[in-house]
Amino acid sequence: MNILHTEASCGWGGQEIRILEEARGLIERGHEVTVACPQHARMTEEAARYGVPVVPLPIEFRTVAGFVAIRRQLAAGGYDVVNTHSSADSWLVALACATLPRPPAIVRTRHISAPVSGNFANRWLYRQSGAVVTTGERLREDLIDRLGLDPARVVSVPTGIDTVRFAPPADKAAAKARVGLDPACVHLGIVATLRSWKGHLFLLDAFAALNRPALRLVIVGAGPMREPILEKIAALGLGDRVVLAGQRNDAELWLQALDILCLPSYANEGVPQALMQAMLVGLPIVTTPVGSISEILQDEQTALIVPPQDVPALATALRRLLDDTGLALRLGQTARATALARHTRESMLDAMQSVFERVTHVR
16 A cells, blocks of 8 residues: 555654654555655654655645645655544645545544544544544544544554563663663653653652652653753752653663653543553553553553542552562563553554555545
């Protein structure tokens, strides 16, 4: 198949990484895959690292220029299917396809759990897609309820993770030293774009409440919350115990160096890639039941799950893992076994290829 992915977002996080990883995987399977995104988007430069062809187009906003550009691309590209991922590009693609004599089939992927208004415009937009993909079952059910979509046209396809790249380290001390962390310390970490709803500020409060001198907090990621996070670190007097690693392309090395992974999100999540990566690495996890997180992690079985924005509960869960190494080991091992059984990269590629084949067949 000849597949085009469109992405209006200029940010960089799990959504953009999934698009490029999925594109790379389908290219490896013999399909022709291209990504269209704004010229100044991070994806434009990252696509080369993934071996994915990229076409820069002015699709960040719903403008006449964006409509003309995407319509021209669709008319000339010979695509079998176009997979849209954000609001602006989904609107531009839908409108462009409505004006083409032989448009490609449309697949709309919804990555996050932010509510979609059930108004007439959105109902029209989502009905232009031959299939709608969500990253979790709860997101799928919410779209069906809000927009009145045919359940047969909406499918949940969680992001799949590379099981070779994300695996437990052979030597934890060596893994810590490899990324410059002190092997003598215990390292609690969060791997996420620095956005408010990821809960970094709540994690910092919980970390301070633990008051353990040998414990370090490692923050991996970049984003708009960097300055508020730095201010919070200073206000709590944690400057010498918090490591800000920034944006990394070697997330697996940092996960392998951690002792506990915490993601205290309170909004907008689908199924966070960092959680599935941590599961494959065998890390004990503390998180919240936001979005579709509870579909991949079960409280007391594969993780400790606490209410969002609850600092005392977060601190208590972290303290349990620090004090009970047997519990931490059991949760990590069970989480890894679960991820190997359900959340591999190949299972994601199989599911997405099936969706694309189905919509092009019935077009």
